[in-house]
Amino acid sequence: MTVRTIKENVYSVGVIDWDRQVFDELLPLPEGTSYNSYLIKGSEKTVLIDAVDSDFEEEFITNLAKSDATAIDYIIVNHAEQDHSGALGIFIELFPQAKIITSEKGKELLKSLLGIPDFRIQEVSDMEELSLGDKTLQFRITPWVHWPDTMMTYLKEDRVLFSCDFFGAHYATSSLFTEDWHSHYILAKRYFAEIMMPFRKKVSEYLEMLKDYDIEIIAPSHGPLCNRPEVLFEYYREWSSDEVKNLVIIPYVSMHGSTKKMASYLTDALISRGIEVRPYDLGRLDSGRLAMDLLDAATIVIATPTVLFGPHPKAANIAFIANILKPKAKYVSIIGSYGWGGKAISDLQAMTSKLDVEIIEPVYIKGAPVEENFIGLENLAGEILKKHKEKNIA
Numbered sequence: 001m002t003v004r005t006i007k008e009n010v011y012s013v014g015v016i017d018w019d020r021q022v023f024d025e026l027l028p029l030p031e032g033t034s035y036n037s038y039l040i041k042g043s044e045k046t047v048l049i050d051a052v053d054s055d056f057e058e059e060f061i062t063n064l065a066k067s068d069a070t071a072i073d074y075i076i077v078n079h080a081e082q083d084h085s086g087a088l089g090i091f092i093e094l095f096p097q098a099k100i101i102t103s104e105k106g107k108e109l110l111k112s113l114l115g116i117p118d119f120r121i122q123e124v125s126d127m128e129e130l131s132l133g134d135k136t137l138q139f140r141i142t143p144w145v146h147w148p149d150t151m152m153t154y155l156k157e158d159r160v161l162f163s164c165d166f167f168g169a170h171y172a173t174s175s176l177f178t179e180d181w182h183s184h185y186i187l188a189k190r191y192f193a194e195i196m197m198p199f200r201k202k203v204s205e206y207l208e209m210l211k212d213y214d215i216e217i218i219a220p221s222h223g224p225l226c227n228r229p230e231v232l233f234e235y236y237r238e239w240s241s242d243e244v245k246n247l248v249i250i251p252y253v254s255m256h257g258s259t260k261k262m263a264s265y266l267t268d269a270l271i272s273r274g275i276e277v278r279p280y281d282l283g284r285l286d287s288g289r290l291a292m293d294l295l296d297a298a299t300i301v302i303a304t305p306t307v308l309f310g311p312h313p314k315a316a317n318i319a320f321i322a323n324i325l326k327p328k329a330k331y332v333s334i335i336g337s338y339g340w341g342g343k344a345i346s347d348l349q350a351m352t353s354k355l356d357v358e359i360i361e362p363v364y365i366k367g368a369p370v371e372e373n374f375i376g377l378e379n380l381a382g383e384i385l386k387k388h389k390e391k392n393i394a
Ligand SMILES: Cc1cc2nc3c(=O)[nH]c(=O)nc-3n(C[C@H](O)[C@H](O)[C@H](O)COP(=O)(O)O)c2cc1C
Pocket: 253, 254, 255, 256, 257, 258, 259, 260, 304, 305, 306, 307, 308, 309, 310, 337, 338, 339, 340, 341, 342, 366, 367, 368
């Protein structure tokens, strides 16, 4: 991996994980990721901001050697999750004089997750500053974007915000700074949807807080750096707002084709009413792609047959995901088919109980759909359009 200069005496020393395909055993990574680490050499003190995933210890230590970083006084841990802190163990062995700077919660997590000894850790509070001689760092404690420990670090003289996962993207690219804005937009949105969506209120709060800062460069912990901060700010404002689009998503699963026919019919009925639609075959799901649409959709229609008296497990999984991601959707409905009876509808409603949504009357039918069922789906499409119009979404 290459060490690259961001500003005078400020370097990128992290690693690029080109081939990683899944994160947290959950999130697909279509474009790999990076674990960013930054080295800042002040006239008196040298600091590192974050380490990398433990799989890349060797490359990381090699980068530090290449940067002539013989004496590192501090490592700032903006976030204790192992993709940033995994290589901390080897780091503290090789740099026995280096202190770890982190938040109160970060300290607790570093001790419990990585067994870091107490005496190596120096806790900081919000707004506290650390002088490196000719450079000054200010720490902002910003919990819940996305763990309780998260903090950001601002390098005053160079106007660089080390924003941690905030403004991040799982994006392996050789560009130090974002060049391909189209790719960046999609990957940053995917990241926001997967990681930040449940914390939209906190995101808005921190966007307000950051208004007081003169930021030239955003240096996140994943993905390329950004030297047009206003663009990322604008995206984050949009994604964290309550605004939704005239979009319906229809995650569907079907064992023998009846529910699929219904999902397909409803898709066409919505399109013919000028509503954007995105059906998702849950057998081939990219959950990150779905999460991005969950950020925009005004309405979610879950389509499932009844299986063993409840929803199909793949539909239950989606209900569970939607419930924890807390999307902005205003309406939910359910369509599908059953053979003899069950509780698919009430189970799904219970599974999405955290969503602040209005339920639109489900269309749940016995067996394969016939003419009157298609009329029911036409009516559902009409009802969705009416609801969107009432809220000025359509
Ligand atoms: C494994 C299995 C379990 C089922 N369990 C139920 C059930 O508990 N209650 C019910 O009403 N129908 C049950 N059914 C019947 C289906 O819900 C019914 O055939 C439905 O029309 C299938 O829709 P699909 O064609 O979209 O897969 C079950 C079907 C299968 C294959």
